[in-house]
Amino acid sequence: xxxxxxxxxxxxxxxxxxxxxxxxxxxxxxxxxxxxxxxxxxxxxxxxxxxxxxxxxxxxxxxxxxxxxxxxxxxxxxxxxxxxxxxxxxxxxxxxxxxxxxxxxxxxxxxxxxxxxxxxxxxxxxxxxxxxxxxxxxxxxxxxxxxxxxxxxxxxxxxxxxxxxx
Amino acid sequence: xxxxxxxxxxxxxxxxxxxxxxxxxxxxxxxxxxxxxxxxxxxxxxxxxxxxxxxxxxxxxxxxxxxxxxxxxxxxxxxxxxxxxxxxxxxxxxxxxxxxxxxxxxxxxxxxxxxxxxxxxxxxxxxxxxxxxxxxxxxxxxxxxxxxxxxxxxxxxxxxxxxxxxxxxxxxxxxxxxxxxxxxxxxxxxxxxxxxxxxxxxxxxxxxxxxxxxxxxxxxxxxxxxxxxxxxxxxxxxxxxxxxxxxxxxxxxxxxxxxxxxxxxxxxxxxxxxxxxxxxxxxxxxxx
Numbered sequence: 001x002x003x004x005x006x007x008x009x010x011x012x013x014x015x016x017x018x019x020x021x022x023x024x025x026x027x028x029x030x031x032x033x034x035x036x037x038x039x040x041x042x043x044x045x046x047x048x049x050x051x052x053x054x055x056x057x058x059x060x061x062x063x064x065x066x067x068x069x070x071x072x073x074x075x076x077x078x079x080x081x082x083x084x085x086x087x088x089x090x091x092x093x094x095x096x097x098x099x100x101x102x103x104x105x106x107x108x109x110x111x112x113x114x115x116x117x118x119x120x121x122x123x124x125x126x127x128x129x130x131x132x133x134x135x136x137x138x139x140x141x142x143x144x145x146x147x148x149x150x151x152x153x154x155x156x157x158x159x160x161x162x163x164x165x166x
Numbered sequence: 167x168x169x170x171x172x173x174x175x176x177x178x179x180x181x182x183x184x185x186x187x188x189x190x191x192x193x194x195x196x197x198x199x200x201x202x203x204x205x206x207x208x209x210x211x212x213x214x215x216x217x218x219x220x221x222x223x224x225x226x227x228x229x230x231x232x233x234x235x236x237x238x239x240x241x242x243x244x245x246x247x248x249x250x251x252x253x254x255x256x257x258x259x260x261x262x263x264x265x266x267x268x269x270x271x272x273x274x275x276x277x278x279x280x281x282x283x284x285x286x287x288x289x290x291x292x293x294x295x296x297x298x299x300x301x302x303x304x305x306x307x308x309x310x311x312x313x314x315x316x317x318x319x320x321x322x323x324x325x326x327x328x329x330x331x332x333x334x335x336x337x338x339x340x341x342x343x344x345x346x347x348x349x350x351x352x353x354x355x356x357x358x359x360x361x362x363x364x365x366x367x368x369x370x371x372x373x374x375x376x377x378x379x380x381x382x383x384x385x386x387x388x389x390x391x392x393x394x395x396x397x398x399x400x401x402x403x404x405x406x407x408x409x410x411x412x413x414x415x416x417x418x419x420x421x422x423x424x425x426x427x428x429x430x431x432x433x434x435x436x437x438x439x440x441x442x443x444x445x446x447x448x449x450x451x452x453x454x
Contacts, residue, residue, distance in 0.1 A: 004174065021172055021173060021174035022168060022169045022170065022172060022207075024168075043167050045201060045204075045205060046357060048269070048271060051271055057271075057274035057275070058270060058271045059271060059274060059275060060271045060272070060275075063200065063204050063272075063275070064200065064204070064275070065174070065200070065204070065217075067174045067176075067219075068200065068219060068221060112271065116270075130270075131270060132270075133269050133270065133357070134268070134269025134271040134272065134356070134357065
């Protein structure tokens, strides 16, 4: 099968790789670009572990071909922290609020929360739960993930944030 | 899971897409959001030789009012359906239904055109379109034709779309101001297909149901228009006996299979329950 050159912008950098049309975006990111932050969980578009941000939308990268993303602007968890290594407020929030245990769902959760807060900077608890309903976590029971997103929303708005109880 | 090999095409407009489909072999498929087709390809339940991607086709996107009809471009995503002020004003049941489809990520990609044209009896929009009396605009080599949603669904995954045709738009007769609509979907979890679901759209005059249409999701090989159920409530004040008659008439036309969502018997009963709930909520929302 012939290879196609697929170019896009990932985490602010122009990238290109020769792949088959059937190459999924998640495989392009992980295997061609070596960006293993986005995870393959269910591989059936249910769990959301592979979520990345693509042209202002949260996308399950296991359910999109890389060729479909040609020319797109993609942000993965690797592109979230500052150039100096300073954590993005969402990353800080998940750490501070214990928003993860095993961490497998975390890159997808954070990338989804990133877009959710762009669209709705002050979501209610219910809006957060609906907003992350396409992301499964099998450890936390979601409580601390919701808390982390609330923490990040508050911090982004310049409000005092409540630290998690140790 | 890796899908089978295919060749990828990205036409710039609908004319080019139609021309491509006319040229390629019969195993070529159109891809919009891909959130039905790609999972099928990963399971090798679908193995198209060519994919014609409509993502670069600008024309069939967006929602507008035209001559008393709401025209929804086939490539309009569920996310855009939810965000449409025009739909919120004229046909809020569309937003309510879109919010019950899959999850946020899938709704950014999944299109209303794919949802209605795929022919999966589990998809939610077809029952709604049947209840609305909507029609589908199909573009082919010989121009456009319209097919009523009520005539479109033949068998599971078998629709009236002919080889070489592409769905361009959905035309929904704008429901009258003051109508009430509701979609009731029983599902096990977020993202699930319905165990049973019902769409009800009605108008009320003098405290009684004046007009009514009901569509059913995932309780037969195709979406269903529940004509007798709707007729059972017209002229009534939607009292308990009327609701019971409608529920009975709806269950009578269902023939669901048993699956993880429940036994066939359970899903038949739930089709009746969803019908009664949708009617009651649509009635409460309508103004005389």
